[in-house]
Amino acid sequence: MFVSKIRTGLTNIFKDEKGQNIVEFALITPILLVLFMGVFDFGWLLHKQIQLDHATREAARRAVVGADNAAAKQIVYDTCSFEVTEDMITIEVQDENGVPVSDPEDRTPDYYYSISVDINDVDFITPLKALVDAIGVVNLHSESVFIIE
Helix, strand or coil, X not given: CHHHHHHHHHHHHHHXXXXXXXXXXXXXXXXXXXXXXXXXXXXXXXXXXXXXXXXXXXXHHHHHCCCCHHHHHHHHHHHCCCCCCHHHEEEEEECCCCCECCCCCCCCCCCEEEEEEEECCCCCCCCCHHHHHHHCCCCEEEEEEEECC
């Protein structure tokens, strides 16, 4: 009889679910925060990559129909909503065989005009960058190659 009363009392204590929701919320909140930060940062990086692809494609297209390299670089600067510096941009002109020519302003027909942009160690918009730095840095690259007309 005494043992059954103790057993009943213990089961009543363990059946009490007050505070269970708070504990579950406290356990799952950090996981959800990291997940949401990852979604925001991935979206931000994807947005930057799409802008970079568009900028290099537009700059190369304009360069093969007559614009000079300074104008092509300016198109990249104007198209991107984030900072792109001159040392991130590489312009190369290749002959029909793919051999680079010495003058990057050469617009000989049937040559290839190549412009590429490399952005190293991209910034994130959330504090998740500290976790990613432990794994490695995030770099963005875009290249467009067109035949000169």
